[in-house]
Amino acid sequence: VVLSWAWAWRAGADRPAPDLDPFLKRAWPGAQYVPLAGDAFEVKRDGKTVGYAAPGTASGYSGPLTLAVGTSPEGRIRSLAILEYRDTPDLMRGATTLLLSLLDKGPGDAFEIGRDVDAVTGATFSSRGLALAAQEAARTVAERGRARSSAARARVRLGAPEVILVLLLAAG
DSSP states (O other): HHHHHHHHHHHHHHHOOOOOHHHHHHSSSSSSEEGGGOEEEEEETTEEEEEEEEEEEEEEETTTEEEEEEETSSSSSEEEEEOOOOHHHHHHHHHHEEEEEHHHOOOTTOOTTTTBOOTTOOOHHHHHHHHHHHHHHHHHHHHHSSOSSSSSSOOOOOHHHHHHHHHHHHHH
């Protein structure tokens, strides 16, 4: 059990980070992208910081939703892209309006569905997930974007396999 738990812990830590390269190249063509801690990037053009980017993940109705979020140097959301989703097609039909309502929000702003952010009809839970993913990414940039790190720190992530193994260990 302990060996299984150790393997699951290691496998969870080795999960690949979302690929932000296509998003970065589309949002800031011709810029340089400097990796920061926490899967974030500092975006520079001619030696000046023009923005930051980070992924954000939250739970949707059918699984995780991952967004790429680009911010201005001041931390306001200026561009978004959905990197991963496993939801119904209804979410994608109305996602443009929802994503537009997230633009120009900062990490300290409210991201409440229906009040501060538009919701997709028939996909309220996933709409909330997209808003939370955007908020998480904005906060990641705010926390780590200012403190540049040459090597990104490895994050330990606990998921369902690790939780189940811990419960099995406790039951044993």
